[in-house]
Amino acid sequence: MKTAARLGFGGLLLLCLLAGCAAPPPPEGPLVVLDPSSFPEFSDDMAFEGITESLSESLKYLKRVPADTAFRFGSDVYDAPHMIRSLERFQAFIAKRPDRSALSNFIRSHYRVYRSVGGDTGRMLFTGYYEPFLQGSLSRKAGYAHPIYGPPEDLAVLDLSDFSEKLAGHKIVGRVAGKTFVPYHDRNEIDGEGVLLGKAPVLVWVADPVALFFLQIQGSGKVFLDDGDVLNIHYHSSNGRPYRSIGNLLIRENKIPQAEMSMQRIRAYLNTHPGEVERIFNYNPSYVFFSLEKDGPYGAIRAKLTPGRSIAVDRSVFPMAGIAFIQSQKPVAATKGAGGVSKWVSFSRFVSSQDTGGAIKGPGRADLFWGSGSYAETAAGHLKHPGELYFLVLKPEA
Structure with a gap:
């Protein structure tokens, strides 16, 4: 992308470090x-x-x-x-x-x-x-208020292998703001501020925000529509933000003992503490965008x-x-x-x-x-x- 090239190679390396790019494996390999x-x-x-x-x-x-x-x-x-x-x-x-x-x-x-x-x-x-199952609707209506987004129109991926063989396989996800390549919107901006409405297609509206969060963790699932049809939802891309475990957060905050930690315990805690859901979800800035498939999961x-x-x-x-x-x-x-x-x-x-x-x-x-x-x-x-x-x-x- 030509606009991103204005960052210069040094700036790209710094951005890569800030974005958490993994270092290449040692020569002897893993x-x-x-x-x-x-x-x-x-x-x-x-x-x-x-x-x-x-x-x-x-x-x-x-x-x-x-x-x-x-x-x-x-x-x-x-x-x-x-x-x-x-x-x-x-x-x-x-x-x-x-x-x-x-x-x-x-x-x-x-x-x-x-x-x-x-x-x-x-x-x-x-x-x-x-592969989780969710309930959904193709239109937003009472009981179905949480969107599953397709890839946003302003999502951009910068392939660092274009600049150095040592960075082969490393990519940075972001967007262009003016003449600057910046990190993409985080979870709080997407869900809390609704910055993607009108910028990304809504594939389907679902009933349960907790189930939607876990769908993003799993990467694919099936949505059973209120008219009887079934949609295969599959991972397409992400906002490039680092994944942070909400399970680790709940352990550190003594909400769930480490020995009892599981997806089921997290779900139970969120369902009984709805006032904490937004804060806990926003701890993980990573956000997943999906596509529709005829089959799957892939x-x-x-x-x-x-x-x-x-x-x-x-x-x-x-x-x-x-x-x-x-x-x-x-x-x-x-x-x-x-x-x-x-x-x-x-x-x-x-x-x-x-x-x-x-x-x-x-x-x-x-x-x-x-x-x-x-x-x-x-x-x-x-x-x-x-x-x-x-x-x-x-x-x-x-």
């Missing part, structure tokens, strides 16, 4: 190749259900990108054709529904396995997300997400559309309809990296998509557990 003697025990708690579907969606993406697209696994780089061979070979084998021994022997013989270095503790932190690489098989990661750190293997904990739901958890059990399964998230940054974070429905909401709302993340890629000689 993934470490393992000796076969250090491979995890490969097993799948879903008995391979859904993994073929998930990998097929990743293959659609890999076949769309240029053949020379680089996929980085630590210090190793593979091109798109090699990624395609990796997924297709894996699909063909698991179609036989192998037992643990056969699966381990197959991976040991044909694949390199990389382990994430994790976060500060050396492990991953796994959280979850799901991830960041336009892959249709598969419940239990799609994960969101930081695409500047991990390869997208890869075969991944995760180990963590999953909840056993409490009494039907209670929305709680009776216990946690260990699990492992194969997934594919198909999505990103505003809070999913660095080598120590991953978000598991649970699908829709009551169990998905419970699992997504409560999962915040450590674990391990591995990526598999076909050996070049294979």
Whole structure:
């Protein structure tokens, strides 16, 4: 954008720092190749259900990108054709529904396995997300007063890779005010002051502002209209402001004990303290704009997400559309309809990296998509557990 170029390169770097751009990963990368003697025990708690579907969606993406697209696994780089061979070979084998021994022997013989270095503790932190359902109307009327916005007409994205290869993949979101490129409106200006009315299309009006806030956190959902139709709402873009967790805010303010923190507890607190909702929401200046889709939900690489098989990661750190293997904990739901958890059990399964998230940054974070429905909401709302993340890629000689 020509107007933004007047900032100059030094100004762009400063703006990048102020906007919270992530630093490029260290040269050795966040993934470490393992000796076969250090491979995890490969097993799948879903008995391979859904993994073929998930990998097929990743293959659609890999076949769309240029053949020379680089996929980085630590210090190793593979091109798109090699990624395609990796997924297709894996699909063909698991179609036989192998037992643990056969699966381990197959991976040991044909694949390199990389382990994430994790976060500060050396492990991953796994959280979850799901597809929420909302009630809405195509027109604003009593009971439906909260807009779901499409992308505003003045939203602009500045690609810093145009100025330096070192900033490849880094983008700044903002708007042009006069001759200056400035940060885009924050949540308070959008919801509290209504600055987008007339500047952004309203896709639908919904009844519940709390449900709308969580829709923005989840990234996609379905809106059931009062005339019986259903809209697929999907993440389009954001205002570029940093994501700040309202859960952390409520913990610091002693509103909710850390040990009890979950999406369900946040929702309950907001519903019983309506006078605090605006202040709490405005703590998170990030705001999401949506688009309408015929199907979905879709991830960041336009892959249709598969419940239990799609994960969101930081695409500047991990390869997208890869075969991944995760180990963590999953909840056993409490009494039907209670929305709680009776216990946690260990699990492992194969997934594919198909999505990103505003809070999913660095080598120590991953978000598991649970699908829709009551169990998905419970699992997504409560999962915040450590674990391990591995990526598999076909050996070049294979």
